[in-house]
Amino acid sequence: MPIFDLSHPADLTAALFPDLLLMGGAMVLLLWAVWRRESAAHQRTIGLASIWLCVATLGAVLYMLFHQGHVTDGPIAADSFRFMVDVIVLLGTIAALALGIDDNDRMGTTTAETHVLMLLASSGMMLMAAARDLMIVFLGIELMSVSIYALAGLNRRSVRGAEGALKYFLLGAFSTAILLYGIALVYGATGTTGLYEIHQRVVELQLGSSPLLLIGMALLLVGFGFKVSSVPFHMWAPDVYDGSPNPVTAYMAATVKTAAFAAFLRVWLEAFNAEIGTWHRAVAMLAIATMVVGNTIGLLQRNVKRMLAYSSIAHAGFLLVAVAAGSMQGASAMLFYLLAYTLATFGAFAVIVVLSRGDAPVTTEDLSGLWTERPWLAVAMAVYMLALLGFPVFGGIGFFAKWYVLKAALQAEEPQIALAVTLVLTTVVSAGYYLYVIMVMFMRPRPANSEAVTPTPGWTRFVMVATAAAILILGIFPDQTVRYVVRGTPRLGAYVPPVKTAPARQAALTH
Amino acid sequence: MERTYLPILLLVGFVVTNAVAIILISHLTLRPRPTAEKQTPYESGMPVLGDARERFSVKFYMVAVLFIIFDIETVFMIPWGAHFRQLSCGTDLVAGVCPTGQLSLFGLWEMLVFIAILLVGFIYVWKKGALQWD
Numbered sequence: 001m002p003i004f005d006l007s008h009p010a011d012l013t014a015a016l017f018p019d020l021l022l023m024g025g026a027m028v029l030l031l032w033a034v035w036r037r038e039s040a041a042h043q044r045t046i047g048l049a050s051i052w053l054c055v056a057t058l059g060a061v062l063y064m065l066f067h068q069g070h071v072t073d074g075p076i077a078a079d080s081f082r083f084m085v086d087v088i089v090l091l092g093t094i095a096a097l098a099l100g101i102d103d104n105d106r107m108g109t110t111t112a113e114t115h116v117l118m119l120l121a122s123s124g125m126m127l128m129a130a131a132r133d134l135m136i137v138f139l140g141i142e143l144m145s146v147s148i149y150a151l152a153g154l155n156r157r158s159v160r161g162a163e164g165a166l167k168y169f170l171l172g173a174f175s176t177a178i179l180l181y182g183i184a185l186v187y188g189a190t191g192t193t194g195l196y197e198i199h200q201r202v203v204e205l206q207l208g209s210s211p212l213l214l215i216g217m218a219l220l221l222v223g224f225g226f227k228v229s230s231v232p233f234h235m236w237a238p239d240v241y242d243g244s245p246n247p248v249t250a251y252m253a254a255t256v257k258t259a260a261f262a263a264f265l266r267v268w269l270e271a272f273n274a275e276i277g278t279w280h281r282a283v284a285m286l287a288i289a290t291m292v293v294g295n296t297i298g299l300l301q302r303n304v305k306r307m308l309a310y311s312s313i314a315h316a317g318f319l320l321v322a323v324a325a326g327s328m329q330g331a332s333a334m335l336f337y338l339l340a341y342t343l344a345t346f347g348a349f350a351v352i353v354v355l356s357r358g359d360a361p362v363t364t365e366d367l368s369g370l371w372t373e374r375p376w377l378a379v380a381m382a383v384y385m386l387a388l389l390g391f392p393v394f395g396g397i398g399f400f401a402k403w404y405v406l407k408a409a410l411q412a413e414e415p416q417i418a419l420a421v422t423l424v425l426t427t428v429v430s431a432g433y434y435l436y437v438i439m440v441m442f443m444r445p446r447p448a449n450s451e452a453v454t455p456t457p458g459w460t461r462f463v464m465v466a467t468a469a470a471i472l473i474l475g476i477f478p479d480q481t482v483r484y485v486v487r488g489t490p491r492l493g494a495y496v497p498p499v500k501t502a503p504a505r506q507a508a509l510t511h
Numbered sequence: 512m513e514r515t516y517l518p519i520l521l522l523v524g525f526v527v528t529n530a531v532a533i534i535l536i537s538h539l540t541l542r543p544r545p546t547a548e549k550q551t552p553y554e555s556g557m558p559v560l561g562d563a564r565e566r567f568s569v570k571f572y573m574v575a576v577l578f579i580i581f582d583i584e585t586v587f588m589i590p591w592g593a594h595f596r597q598l599s600c601g602t603d604l605v606a607g608v609c610p611t612g613q614l615s616l617f618g619l620w621e622m623l624v625f626i627a628i629l630l631v632g633f634i635y636v637w638k639k640g641a642l643q644w645d
Contacts, residue, residue, distance in 0.1 A: 031631060034638040
């Protein structure tokens with residue numbers, strides 16, 4: 001068991017090794033990308049190299065997950081929560097890169113930097129998962145957001161793309177400012193930005209009713225609310241998701257949400273743990289509003305990407321239920337849910353990559369009768385829809401994800417009956433649009449004038465097969481998955497040295 | 512503690528009084544004798560050409576953004592330079608000097624890593640052709 005003393009630069013570097021590997025690799029790839037002339041072949045090469053870099057980082061993360069060391073109190077955590085979030089983020093990144101290679105080919109995008117930007121955004125997300133200090137949270141969010149602002153505007157010639165990118169940039173900058181103001185006020189109230197130190201000072205100095213702290217917490221909640229697109233801070237999501245290229249939309253809907261929720265949960269459970277009575281009601285109200293609005297407006301959508309955007313808002317609501325539970329069980333339920341949600345979302349967007357033509361939106365009309373023309377594509381889409389819905393057996397892991405969130409809500413210290421009831425009822429509502437897609441695919445005839453669906457490109461096929469298989473197979477063995485995920489709780493509190501540390505280091509620690 | 516803010520209060524008071532006084536005095540002692548020349552936006556005698564809200568070439572924005580990057584570098588380097596003695600010392604400074612045998616390369620490496628990252632960006636910009644005006 002290695003012990004990372006975060007006051008030593010070498011140990012800090014070691015504790016951050018996977019993150020640094022991804023960042024350093026991304027910079028090498030950036031130079032490689034720009035060294036050659038832009039071409040479709042070069043774009044594919046860089047995409048493939050990016051995927052391999054992610055696989056290497058995934059290896060490093062898994063190594064650290066299974067050989068977990070202890071870290072001293074500091075800005076970085078090295079618990080299983082961090083590494084499991086990293087695994088979900090990296091799997092999502094690999095899927096987004098794979099879809100990106102094919103989508104770039106299809107759209108005629110030859111810039112290889114798109115892959116590098118995704119890698120940089122992912123390294124920011126990994127930093128968010130690791131952060132135990134509000135400044136590191138902020139650094140991670142910025143690294144992630146700035147890369148994604150550029151990715152969202154990739155369709156330069158599309159008006160909808162430009163509108164979405166501008167909206168995302170303005171609202172993202174706005175929400176970041178609110179978040180930063182919240183951080184400043186929390187710092188003003190407690191005199192520290194370290195998450196655990198905030199908790200300690202709130203308890204010691206009895207700051208529970210300090211207006212500075214309360215306003216700071218409210219602003220942080222608004223800032224994170226924007227990042228996870230919870231109602232009423234969701235307005236940007238449908239336009240941005242609709243305008244961005246398909247792989248980027250999937251990446252924003254699944255992976256960005258994963259990282260934002262990871263940071264959200266750690267800040268809330270660690271820094272404001274003693275304040276649960278104060279924030280609980282606010283988070284619960286956000287969760288209920290998000291579930292109700294996301295699912296009901298989703299019913300009205302006929303553009304599949306917008307429908308998935310509202311579905312992603314609704315899922316943010318389900319995830320907020322896990323946060324509102326305020327328990328370790330909630331944290332692991334959230335991880336499990338994020339895994340299932342990431343798999344299903346990337347699968348669904350892989351189908352959209354196949355169906356989309358140029359800049360025109362994919363509507364449910366394009367899906368009708370898909371079963372008669374491309375049966376396997378229709379079956380795969382059905383699996384993803386059922387997984388998003390949380391349907392038993394055919395929805396695989398999606399059902400268990402909802403089940404564990406529900407269980408966490410009901411087994412919290414104060415059982416969250418209202419949240420659980422809303423979760424179940426809005427899930428029934430969401431069947432209205434998920435099952436509609438399936439109904440259209442299998443029971444409507446193919447319109448006579450519809451063009452033939454283009455053959456599925458190789459990488460998209462890989463993403464579809466991998467996600468569908470993972471959803472179904474993990475759905476058969478949920479216990480094994482849960483056994484791993486349950487360990488993925490954030491380790492809160494102060495560092496307790498497990499063994500005797502060397503005297504020099506001890507002196508450095510007390511100093 | 513409140514007294515420490517007194518100079519700021521004095522400054523604010525001075526600025527406000529001064530501004531109000533200048534506007535008030537020039538308003539009270541004003542003798543308006545407008546001529547066509549005086550009514551033009553700029554009294555320098557240059558005729559106004561077109562609208563100021565024109566489209567500018569994107570290159571100007573590119574230069575501005577690149578300037579910011581290197582500007583930020585300087586903003587970061589100045590505090591680093593001011594603390595360099597402490598950063599390159601393993602323990603606390605004694606009377607502003609590092610005790611013998613305690614020198615470390617930490618501070619140097621920190622800045623080298625930062626500059627290397629910036630350099631990657633610079634090479635990228637260069638190879639991409641953003642520095643070429645035509």
